[in-house]
Amino acid sequence: MAKILDGNAVAAAVKAEVASDVSRLAENGVVPGLAVVLVGDDPASATYVRMKERDCAEAGVRAVDYRRPAETTQAELEAIIDECNADPSIHGILVQMPLPDHLDAEAAVARIAPEKDVDGFHPVSLGRLVRGLPASRACTPFGVMRMLEHHGIEVAGKEAVVIGRSTIVGKPMALMLLEANATVTVCHSRTRDLAGVCRRADILIAAVGRPEMVTAEYVKEGAVVIDVGINRTDAGMVGDVDFASVEPVASAISPVPGGVGPMTRAMLVANTVHAAVAASGR
Numbered sequence: 001m002a003k004i005l006d007g008n009a010v011a012a013a014v015k016a017e018v019a020s021d022v023s024r025l026a027e028n029g030v031v032p033g034l035a036v037v038l039v040g041d042d043p044a045s046a047t048y049v050r051m052k053e054r055d056c057a058e059a060g061v062r063a064v065d066y067r068r069p070a071e072t073t074q075a076e077l078e079a080i081i082d083e084c085n086a087d088p089s090i091h092g093i094l095v096q097m098p099l100p101d102h103l104d105a106e107a108a109v110a111r112i113a114p115e116k117d118v119d120g121f122h123p124v125s126l127g128r129l130v131r132g133l134p135a136s137r138a139c140t141p142f143g144v145m146r147m148l149e150h151h152g153i154e155v156a157g158k159e160a161v162v163i164g165r166s167t168i169v170g171k172p173m174a175l176m177l178l179e180a181n182a183t184v185t186v187c188h189s190r191t192r193d194l195a196g197v198c199r200r201a202d203i204l205i206a207a208v209g210r211p212e213m214v215t216a217e218y219v220k221e222g223a224v225v226i227d228v229g230i231n232r233t234d235a236g237m238v239g240d241v242d243f244a245s246v247e248p249v250a251s252a253i254s255p256v257p258g259g260v261g262p263m264t265r266a267m268l269v270a271n272t273v274h275a276a277v278a279a280s281g282r
């Protein structure tokens with residue numbers, strides 16, 4: 001029986017940790033502020049934003065909503081970002097992805113002042129991660145690292161395999177595992193013998209976007225399996241890991257829902273509070 005890595009419990013611990021920073025800031029008249037920019041009417045994005053704003057409210061972070069219609073132009077979007085960059089009461093800026101197709105997401109992210117990039121997607125934040133310098137870390141992989149740490153799962157010296165090489169999950173995940181001294185392999189759609197490579201893993205991270213693709217055949221006995229996937233199917237939300245077949249083989253596994261998702265949102269709150277601390281010098 002694998003240990004179930006409950007993301008809600010770890011997320012609560014992260015939010016409790018940042019609460020002392022929030023109170024110290026409050027004594028100095030500072031409330032951490034997060035600008036949440038949502039363009040268009042994608043229902044999944046609206047749900048994510050609602051959950052992120054709820055987490056902010058719970059942690060004493062003021063979320064400022066910028067909801068704009070799908071026809072918003074690049075210039076209008078960048079004007080919002082510029083306004084938030086200049087506003088000292090805003091410490092973090094979140095531009096919810098995906099943006100409508102006519103908008104340039106790369107340019108929008110690059111427009112965010114790096115010190116307010118609490119999603120950790122800005123080229124400066126990613127460059128600082130590569131260089132091992134402090135910066136907001138991308139929330140999903142940062143949340144995975146926090147989850148491993150919370151459960152006392154040692155990373156140093158372990159074989160870690162990441163399936164997926166996106167800029168928001170796979171690549172920063174690999175860099176964070178490397179920073180923690182794992183031996184890291186990154187797999188993608190061109191990887192040969194994916195299951196065989198995955199079976200080498202002591203820690204297997206699935207960030208693929210394919211419902212329940214990772215079955216027991218991919219997992220070494222006793223491995224730790226982290227499921228980043230969020231896939232909406234007729235049967236409801238499922239991860240990238242086939243929980244039923246993998247759970248008996250793994251030593252620990254994160255569920256979907258209730259695993260990495262809440263961690264991502266908790267790390268957004270933590271990054272925003274840390275950005276407020278850095279900006280106020282407190």
Ligand code: NDP
Pocket residue numbers: 140163164165166167168169170187188189190191194207208209210228229230231240260261264265
């Ligand atoms: P992307 O689509 O950007 O990347 C998917 C990656 O998986 C790519 O690198 C792709 O390879 C690889 N891949 C796709 N199919 C295969 C395959 N058959 N075999 C091996 N590799 C494959 O997705 P994201 O990184 O943005 O997200 C991944 C998953 O994580 C999604 O389910 C997403 O919803 C979820 N997610 C969850 C979050 C959370 O908070 N829990 C946050 C962000 C994402 P290639 O590069 O070669 O195309």
